[in-house]
Amino acid sequence: MGVDVGGTNATVGIAGVADTSVKPLFSLRFNTQQLPSITPAVQQTLSYSKEEHQINVTSLCIGAAGVVSSSKTSVNLTNVAWDIDVQDILNETPIGTAFIINDFQAVGYGLRFLDHSDTSDVIAVKATANADAFKMTKAVLGAGTGLGKSILTYDNQNKVYIPVASEGGHGDFPVYNDFEQRLVNFVKQKRGTDEPVVYEEILSGRGVEHIYLFLKERGRYPDTEHTAEIASASDRASLISSYRTSDKACAETMRLFAKFYGRCAKNFALECLPTGGFYIAGGIAPKNTEIFMGNEFLDEFTRAYQRSDVLNDIPIYIVVNYDVGLYGTFVAAMQHKIHTGTK
Numbered sequence: 001m002g003v004d005v006g007g008t009n010a011t012v013g014i015a016g017v018a019d020t021s022v023k024p025l026f027s028l029r030f031n032t033q034q035l036p037s038i039t040p041a042v043q044q045t046l047s048y049s050k051e052e053h054q055i056n057v058t059s060l061c062i063g064a065a066g067v068v069s070s071s072k073t074s075v076n077l078t079n080v081a082w083d084i085d086v087q088d089i090l091n092e093t094p095i096g097t098a099f100i101i102n103d104f105q106a107v108g109y110g111l112r113f114l115d116h117s118d119t120s121d122v123i124a125v126k127a128t129a130n131a132d133a134f135k136m137t138k139a140v141l142g143a144g145t146g147l148g149k150s151i152l153t154y155d156n157q158n159k160v161y162i163p164v165a166s167e168g169g170h171g172d173f174p175v176y177n178d179f180e181q182r183l184v185n186f187v188k189q190k191r192g193t194d195e196p197v198v199y200e201e202i203l204s205g206r207g208v209e210h211i212y213l214f215l216k217e218r219g220r221y222p223d224t225e226h227t228a229e230i231a232s233a234s235d236r237a238s239l240i241s242s243y244r245t246s247d248k249a250c251a252e253t254m255r256l257f258a259k260f261y262g263r264c265a266k267n268f269a270l271e272c273l274p275t276g277g278f279y280i281a282g283g284i285a286p287k288n289t290e291i292f293m294g295n296e297f298l299d300e301f302t303r304a305y306q307r308s309d310v311l312n313d314i315p316i317y318i319v320v321n322y323d324v325g326l327y328g329t330f331v332a333a334m335q336h337k338i339h340t341g342t343k
Helices: 039-053 086-092 103-113 178-191 205-217 227-232 236-242 248-272 295-301 308-312 324-340
Strands: 002-005 009-018 021-031 059-064 066-068 074-077 097-102 122-126 138-143 147-155 160-164 278-281 316-319
Touching: 002 103, 002 324, 009 039, 009 324, 021 039, 021 324, 039 086, 059 074, 059 086, 059 103, 059 324, 066 097, 086 097, 097 103, 097 324, 103 138, 103 147, 103 160, 103 278, 103 324, 138 248, 147 248, 160 324, 178 205, 205 236, 205 248, 227 236, 236 248, 248 278, 248 295, 248 308
Parallel strands: 002 059, 059 097, 138 278, 278 316
Antiparallel strands: 002 009, 009 021, 066 074, 122 316, 138 147, 147 160
């Protein structure tokens, strides 16, 4: 069993494992914010698995957006009111073994499931020859409820890419000019803090909202037929994105969002040189693929004092398969089984 826990959705699924092959079977999706903990979602999926498919599950891997303990038995979730301790799950379900990995480690493991020729899995922004043949380093970056990162290096012994956990989304957002400094100050005021503004406050759903509200406060964008609807919505970011072709404030918001995304991606790429592919994941990218094809993102990605040549050679892909993180928990569970000899 695998569980992908994000700030918005939690997906619980079952997969079959034979030798080193994983076959996803089915999954159930839950609203994370409406769950009291992850245990009821696990219990419901176990019941469905047994009653509808006669499948008994004994092991579990959880991919969670937060800081995972060194023992991989607990996680402090970043954008959720509750945390996860595997002992609670072991006490209340038939599960025999369970462990936790970072959500973007799970996405990294899940890349092996993606078919680069299938645009329902991956969309190429800049493609290249088959980098897997040379086992080059890969990177994953994704904005959704929060912002996640992972670097993948190839393990020659086990013939698999190994993703590294990261809290890189909480790195400081770099400011280039007075306009951006005013944006940062606005976010500080909204968040009620004097601490540095991190990337996640700009590159996330609430980041889209921050940029939009900042632009509206400056008074340069008159109200439109969409303004009141956006103001009263519980999910403003989705509306801002959907109205980007008919509302100038929304259009400018998404232009800036794409630019800042490119900046974050560039800095990450220079740190790890992912010549095997830079993958853009998370909940926002699949719904806004065109902003990564435009000049704002790509120009910012290659804008460097000395190494734009290196950046130009890095292939970029958008992950549009929503279940990539869930699939990654299946792979991690399989690897755990191989290394520990558990059933």
